Amino acid sequence: MSAETTLARAITEQLARLGVDAPADAVQLSRPQRPEHGDWSTNVxxxxxxxAERRPRDLAEELAGALRDSTIEHVEAIEVAGPGFINFKLSPRWLHDILREVVAGGETGYASPDLGRGERVQIEFVSANPTGPLHVGNGWFASYGDALGRIMSRAGWKVQREYYVNDTGGQIRALGESILARRRGESVPEGGYQGAYVAELAEQYDGPEEVVAAGRFAADRILDNIKETLEQIHVRFDEWYSQASIEESGQVADTIAFLRRQGHVYEEDGAVWLRSTAFGDTRDRVxxxxxxxxxxLAGDLAYHRDKFLVRGxxxxxxxxxxxxxxxxxxxxxxxxALGVEPGRLEVRLGQLISLVGHRMSKRAGIYVPLSDLIQILGADAARLVTLLASIDQATTLxxxxxxxxxxxxxxxxxxxxxxxxAxxxxxAAERGIARVPIEATDLSLLTHPRELDVLRSLVELPRVVTDAALERAPYKVTNWVRSLAAAxxxxxxxCYVMGEDVPPELTQARLWLVEAARIGLAIGLGLLGVDAPEQM
RNA sequence: GCCCUCGUAGCUCAGUGGAUAGAGCACCGGCCUCCGGAGCCGGGUGCGCAGGUUCGAGUCCUGCCGGGGGCGCCA
Incomplete structure (x- = not known):
């Protein structure tokens, strides 16, 4: 049982003795920021x-007294502080227990809470139109979606990553017109695409003078380029889902027919409308x-019908x-309106990235290509810069x-x-020092503040994974992994692991500490999709 | 005009009701007889403004100011 659980039970038990019937969510333990406040604290x-019909401080004192009279594993001191916090100071043994837990769990087992319970979740991200190369803003979302997928997988969800390819409609026509105009040696029409890649593709295109054919040709080439760029930052999708395929398969018509049968559709001004106001929208939609x-929207609804009702x-x-x-x-x-419980659909709005000085615009050809960023920083650094901050925060690069x-x-x-x-x-290998089994190692030798700091950091990981998964917030893992690295x-x-003044028993204990740190770093970096190198 | 979102250190960002608000970068000083100095230690300024709720507010509510986004028979 974890120290946190043990404490929570003891608190609930002693409250009951004092005649206070605590609701389950009232008893909360937290790790105080300041070390003098102990290892765990409760504001209960x-x-x-x-x-309880008492003053806060009085209740705290009474409860602290009752807790002192009982015996709680690892607890060395209980103090009341501030307005009525109860602080628990634990023996370092509780951290040695954590070390055993980390080693026993290993890279796959430690900090892998089963929150998803096998629920099948699809994460659709990037889905940039194939009308131009990816820019750094797309890269931000790519790293985010991929890391979120890794985190949710670890937390018990069955994750599928999908890219919705918008390979039909007006933007493809605009792309085709741009290509044809360039091939004729004319300037790109109003609303067309200006980038240098359009000129290159125009040179390669030797098909007929048809807008859609030219647009599809270009979109295919651009999509290949997008896939290549995503490979470079180690983002892989399970599925590249074509919008055109949905239209061609008749699913759009089926979806509209279904909504019509349900009575959610009406005709006005020669158009077919969805009565979306009946479901909380601000106006009806065509x-x-x-x-x-x-x-x-009709295509997008067909796509979502496919996600929920066809693919399940x-x-x-x-x-x-x-x-x-x-x-x-x-x-x-x-x-x-399609009959899907709306809570099953979650839309994460990521804030946009602006560049110093100007806005990015794909049409005007003003943007920083993601491939440039990768080339400058390398894949790992490029991923991490985008995983440092919450995606809810607008960022300037x-x-x-x-x-x-x-x-x-x-x-x-x-x-x-x-x-x-590493x-x-x-x-250690060169000097012929091998770790003895952890059961035979005296971990109680680990008492140096620096050693305990590493263990305190490792304690946090399960909670970090939980929070990051539930809040869809990979940056929490980034912050944690930095704090473990600092420790x-x-x-x-x-603390030298092997040295003249280090007794062999301490070397053994420290080798296990190092191993636990390695496991923690490997887990954290793995969740972020960043390489954990043996050498640099 | 209406709706959403954000405003924390010089810069980039953490802190989603707790105790004395943190980290990186930048700037200034220290630290290598032993496992890698891409490291360690020290140095400081800040919650946009005004009310409210609470034992307690950077965090919740209201208003104002400022940045971003949205309100199409575009995609």
């Missing part, structure tokens, strides 16, 4: 003092234009840019600064910690 007296074409995902997470904000209410309303600071990228700090561990292992560097600096 501040939560329950009214119910599904079929008066010229007979289906709208983007329990949950769907769409990672969209904040500029698609206006679509959220419509797609949610439409999905509900200064490419010049990133380039200048590439050697200062936090990724090296973390990778260096991992490489140092180095210790190499040296390890401190340990490495102050």
């Amino acid at each position: 007296a501040l939560i329950l003092y009214k119910q 599904l079929v234009k008066s010229n007979g074409d289906a709208t983007y 995902f329990d949950r769907v997470i769409n990672v969209w840019g904040a500029d698609h904000h206006g679509q959220v209410a419509s797609i949610k309303a439409g999905v509900e 200064d490419l010049d600064r990133l380039t200048a600071e590439s050697a200062e990228n936090p990724v090296y700090y973390v990778q260096y910690a991992h490489a140092r561990i 180095s210790i292992d190499r040296v 390890f560097h401190g340990f490495y600096h102050d």
Whole structure:
């Protein structure tokens, strides 16, 4: 049983003796920020003092007294502080238990809470139109979606990664017109694509003078380029889902017919409308234009019908840019109209990235290609810069600064910690020092503050994985892995594992500590999709 | 005009009701007889503004100011 659980039970038990019937969620343990506040702390007296009809401090004192009279594993001291916090100081043994837990769980088992219970979740992300190369904003979402998939997989979900390929409709026509105009030696028409890649593709295109044919040709080539770029940052998709295939298979018509049978559709001004206001939208939406074409929404609804009702995902997470904000209410309303419980669809709006000085625009050819960023920083650093911050926060990128600071990228700090561990292992092997089984190792020798800091960091990982998964927040893993690396560097600096003054028993205990740190770093870096190198 | 979102250190960002608000970068000083100095240690300025709720507010509520996004028979 974890120290946290043990404490929570003891608190609930003693409260009952004092005649206070605590609701389950009232008893909460937290790790105090300041070390003098102990290893664990509870604010339960501040939560329950009214119910208990006592003053906060009095309830805290009473409860602390009762807890002192009982025996709780590892607890060395109990103190009341501040307005009524109860702080627990534990023997380092509780951290030695954690070390055994980490080693026993290993890279696959430690910090792998089963939150998803095998639920099938689809994460759809990037899904950039194949009308131009990926830019750094797409890369941000690519790293995010991929890391989220890794985290949710670890937390018990069955994850599928999907890229929705918008290979039909107006943008493909605009692309085709741009290609044909370039081939004729004319300038690109209004609303067309200006980038240099358009000129290149125009040269390669030797097909007929048809807009759609030219557009498809270009889109295919661009999609290949997109896949290649994503490979470079180690983002792989399970499925590349073609919008054209949905239209051609008749699913769009089927979806509209289904909605019509359910009575959610009406005709007005020669168009077919979805009564989305009945499902919380701010206005009704057109599904079929008066010229007979289906709208983007109609296609998107067919796509979501396919996700939920044909392929049967329990949950769907769409990672969209904040500029698609206006679509959220419509797609949610439409999905509900299809009979899907709307809570199963989750739309994560990622904030946009702006560049110092100007906005990115694919049409105008103003953007920083993701491939450039990867070339400058390398895959690992490029991924990590995008995983440092919450995706809910609008970010400004200064490419010049990133380039200048590439050697200062936090990724090296973390990778260096991992490489140092590998180095210790190499040296141990050279000197013929092998780890004895952990059962035969005296872990109680680990009492140095630096050693305990490493263990305290490892304690946090299960909670970090849980929070990151539930909040869809990979950056929490990034922050954690940096803090573990910091603890390890401190340990490495102050505590020699093998040395003249280090007794063999201590070397053994420290070797296990190092192994636990290695496991933690490998887990964290693995969740971020960043390589954990043996050497740098 | 209406809706959403964000405003924390010079810069990039953590801190989603707890105790004295943190980290990286940048800047200034220290630290290599032993496992890799891409490291360690020290140095400081800040919650946009004004009310409210609470034992307690950077965090929740209201208003204002400022940045971004959205309100198509575009995709």
